[in-house]
Amino acid sequence: MEGKLFRYEQVAAKVEESISLQKLQPGDKLPSVRQVSQELNVSLNTVFQAYSILEAKGLIFSKPKSGYIVNLPKSTPQQAKAKQEIFLPVSVEVTGMATAMMKNAKENGIINFSILAPVNEMLPISKLNKYVSAALNETRNENYQYPLVDGHPGLLKQISRRTFDWQKSIDQANILITNGCMEAINICLDAITKSGDVIAVESPTYHGILQSLEQRGLKALEIEIDPQTGLNLDDLQMALDKNTVAACIFMPSCNNPSGACMPEANKMRLVELLGKRNIPLIEDDALGELCYQPGNYPAKAYDKYNNVLYCSSFSKTLAPGFRIGWLSAGKYHKEVEKIKFGSNISTNGVLQAAIAKYLESGQYEKHLRKMRLALQVQMLKYIQAITKHFPNGVKISVPQGGISIWVELLHTTDAFALQKEVLNKGIGLCPGHIFSTTTYFHHFIRINFCPAWNFKIENALKAVAKVLKQKN
Template sequence: MESEYRYQQLENWLLQGILEQRWRLGERLPSIRTLCQEQGLSKATVQHALQRLEAQGLLEARPKAGYFVALQPDGVKKPLSRARIEAPRPVSVSDLLLDIMRRSAAFDLLPDLHSGDLPPGIVALNRSIGRSLRRQKGEDYQYYDEPAGDRQLREQLALHAARRGWSVSPEQLCITSGCQHALFLALMACCERGDVVAVESPGFYGVLQLLEQLELRVVEVPTSAESGMDIDALEEVLERWKVRACIVSPAFGTPGGALMPLASKQRLLALAERHNLAVIEDDIYADTAQGSAPDPLKALDSDNRVILCSSFSKCLSRDLRLGWVSGARWHDRIQHLKLVTQLASSRYLQQGVAEFMADGGFSAHLRRQRNELRVNRDQLIAELHAWPGEVRVTAPQGGLAVWVELPEHVDTLSAYGEGLEQGVVITPGPLFSVSGQFANCLRISFAHPWNASRTRALRRLPELLRV
């Protein structure tokens, strides 16, 4: 009984410390050895208390690292904002987006910081690319890559897809200049000027840029912070208007990082077949999953109408500019359009990445990255919990950002200029819609570590936003 009483005492003491934020979300608790020494307890008693808290979802055990205060999704207030369903309209993207991209600030509050050493995975990647370049022979530099891209890279991508439950052959893949290029090719292949395209709202602003450039009209479909595109709302849209294509991010799409459940994926494909709809899957965030990467929507595509687009930019390097597309019934058309818009990809870059994947470097990099992103995410949400007023935030299990909903009086667009004066770049909510919604929302990324400078910038935001 004495032993039971003592582990319960320790459990209650640790729980009180978590509630009082003695250890904040994402922070490491004292080691088992330290707790034994400070509390005068046996190792078995300490482990039992920690395991009980872990079973309640309050702690997370990380191999060779210890116990950390865990993210508690049930305790996070989820955003309530819901997009309105409005008639299809032409797209006009704000110049503010160009300003953010010019500052390289899409995923960093302090884009000028550029601190830290290269991660081990990027060092290994650069070595693989360097070896590939040195292996060039004779007049290789005088010839273009084949239209579909390097065969070895496509084989490695097919193997990577198979681990996620999608059986695809190298012949069904085409290498592109990033995911944005893949999305562009997909839209050109299945749509014509004036067609209506359904998109998530809030959704990826890069898609809105493409729709504007191609003179396509957009209809926004509300999304849920947890499950992504509202399939009931999509069905309503399809009944009211002739929609040619639907762009969707089932796995941790920006800005909120939602994960579409299997039942919603199945309903989406059934609606696509009923309404003869092309489905363009933006799968770029899947490999940032905190656990195992979810199966793509494409894995369920028995009707050959899902065009999958992805790249390495969110899980490996933004600078690499290598993506891929599997074009379903439009694949031949997409390969032809690649010749028109890009001609060819760099062979030595593709061969270097293929070697990096074949040697296990990519898998090792993903394991490290997932742990780092989890820590960054937990620290960010802990900081947001301390903001004044009612703040609602997504708690994504993948992706690179959270979606923050602030009190209705907040105008994130108005705060953008003032933030620049303080050296802080925010990403206002209205950028993720064409209808002027989400003025009281913003996206905040956890792609970078929360060092002292970034943490100070984050803590200036409540005053800047007048929360």
């Protein structure tokens, strides 16, 4: 999935390695930008970009008149439960709260941190417009007819090509285009579950997954995640030993809301653990291509059991409004094809053709690199503002990917009440309540850091901080 690293990524990786090997200790001063530029024969801008990445990860910080300093380890949100506690499967009831929250934020949020979508400034809109026009002007006008059930042949081919360097690549005959990643997940659930089944999910997890379980009468079995390394596999194994689990829905490459990315060895172990037990894994990889670490692959890349139902999308990287997603369901693929055809036949052909042409142009990987870097710079600015303005005791989980920050407020804070109060000020937030069937995240919020940083954004965060300080 990843080609040769850019120079700024190479510089960042070199410094990060020195920190991880403790050649550079917390409090040590890094070489100046100019010194690194001269020693490595790179531009000053390259070094600035590299240091920005390391700052965004929380590994270093800039000190006025002193340069860059190796940071102390960042504290991360700790889940409010005893280690190794195993939850019981429970019925899900989050749809009403989640729907109201998203609707209110969309209608009233002047500054909207709640909807997890990239802003237009980060998208290649002019290029996509060109390819939409090209798709409409195809000489045979095939895009005015019903598309094939599987999807546009050009798009299927390009998606398959993007898996060539996986250990287990995907043939285009085993790919199905869907209306976004959520339709892909819903089709997979319909193919392999029945009402009353127990589904293992991450804790916290994307509220859309919990809504899907609720609508199907499925029970959720929550498995703890680490804010940095993702799903706790020991907890998962214990839960599987004690419960009859019909399927799992996990986000190994980039968890929503925390931004945690599982190490590759953990993904391999996950595939092995579930494959040997013949428990299907529905992999939600909507954010996987926005993981900041090179060499990040989905669990599907290691699926020697043909047991992973892989779901992804272009909504987080190219065009949320296009609603173009896709799935590859392994040994369950024939069943998901039947369900797709029986539900809505196919997905918009013109938009499929436009994305196919964009991928064929070879510009997508360059766009992803640029977007990841921009997101890391954005993340740094948001984290600095939250650290500066929010009350003492607030903890931040520094994401390894994605477009959101998972923030733990003081335990006495009711995040849902906070969301309602700041909405009156034109600010949309995501309360932690909707990311779990439990109450453990009642004092957490998710903040989308994609809106371009400016004084309005900082003032909005200041306003949230002011409400928090008044409540505590």
